[in-house]
Amino acid sequence: MxxxxxxxxxxxxxxxEAYIQAAQRAPLLSEEDExxxxxxxxxxxxxxxARRLVLSHLRLVISVARGYLGYGLPHADLIQEGNxxxxxAVKRFDPARGIRLVSFALHWIKAEIHEYILKNWRLxxxxxxxxxxxxxxxxxxxxxxxxxxxxxxxxQMMTIAEKLGVKPEEVREMEGRMSxxxxxxxxxxxxxxxxxxxxxxxxxxxxxxxxxxxxxDYARLQDEGLHDAxxxxxxxxRRIIEARWLPADGGAATLHELAAExxxxxxxxxxxxxxxxxxxxxxxxxxxx
Numbered sequence: 001m002x003x004x005x006x007x008x009x010x011x012x013x014x015x016x017e018a019y020i021q022a023a024q025r026a027p028l029l030s031e032e033d034e035x036x037x038x039x040x041x042x043x044x045x046x047x048x049x050a051r052r053l054v055l056s057h058l059r060l061v062i063s064v065a066r067g068y069l070g071y072g073l074p075h076a077d078l079i080q081e082g083n084x085x086x087x088x089a090v091k092r093f094d095p096a097r098g099i100r101l102v103s104f105a106l107h108w109i110k111a112e113i114h115e116y117i118l119k120n121w122r123l124x125x126x127x128x129x130x131x132x133x134x135x136x137x138x139x140x141x142x143x144x145x146x147x148x149x150x151x152x153x154x155x156q157m158m159t160i161a162e163k164l165g166v167k168p169e170e171v172r173e174m175e176g177r178m179s180x181x182x183x184x185x186x187x188x189x190x191x192x193x194x195x196x197x198x199x200x201x202x203x204x205x206x207x208x209x210x211x212x213x214x215x216x217d218y219a220r221l222q223d224e225g226l227h228d229a230x231x232x233x234x235x236x237x238r239r240i241i242e243a244r245w246l247p248a249d250g251g252a253a254t255l256h257e258l259a260a261e262x263x264x265x266x267x268x269x270x271x272x273x274x275x276x277x278x279x280x281x282x283x284x285x286x287x288x289x
Contacts, residue, residue, distance in 0.1 A: 085112030
């Protein structure tokens with residue numbers, strides 16, 4: 001569904017207001033029209049009907065995304081991730097259940113935004129299990145309502161643990177993860193003083209003679225196999241793989257940048273990337289036989 005839905009993409013700070021204004025102008029649907037379009041999409045796969053359902057709910061995504069600006073992530077990215085959730089909701093929406101799309105889509109929109117925040121808020125993941133993710137968002141909300149200090153007191157942790165129905169130790173651990181700073185490998189000696197950062201004492205065995213020889217042989221074999229594997233891809237898939245995994249300038253393209261280039265959703269780019277990698281792995285595997 002996402003491949004053919006050429007929806008507007010909030011790509012930069014300069015265009016975000018224009019995008020929001022365009023989304024606000026999208027016509028709302030009556031309950032009767034909404035159910036009719038949903039049935040039409042489920043029964044015939046009419047992408048035009050799906051597009052109308054998505055466009056009429058873009059303002060919902062904008063409203064939800066605005067509530068997560070406190071995490072310091074780009075508003076445009078939050079909206080785009082919410083749009084992915086909205087399209088997933090439209091694909092799964094069943095009008096026979098008797099509920100409006102807005103109620104059904106809310107879960108999917110928040111789920112995609114939550115996933116994006118957890119992947120990008122810290123270099124190291126702060127929450128991996130479902131229970132940890134729930135605690136992460138609830139703890140941040142309650143912490144903001146209890147104190148403006150950087151850290152919680154023991155009494156405040158006890159209060160939050162009681163409200164959330166978890167152990168104080170779990171609150172303390174999550175608070176530690178949320179408060180931790182990412183440590184750069186290379187220090188910044190702004191005052192001219194010599195400092196020692198992790199990069200100074202981490203061992204580097206790359207230049208050990210046998211390791212160099214092994215690396216060269218491995219790289220040669222990899223290059224030969226990779227070159228052949230890229231040949232099995234169509235032009236678009238190859239462009240996506242090269243931009244994501246083999247960038248000439250060393251900077252890999254994001255899903256959203258490629259989505260803007262091909263005028264499709266970030267989810268569609270991810271799907272193409274996954275299928276392309278599968279084809280390449282199979283090609284390399286066949287070449288070794």
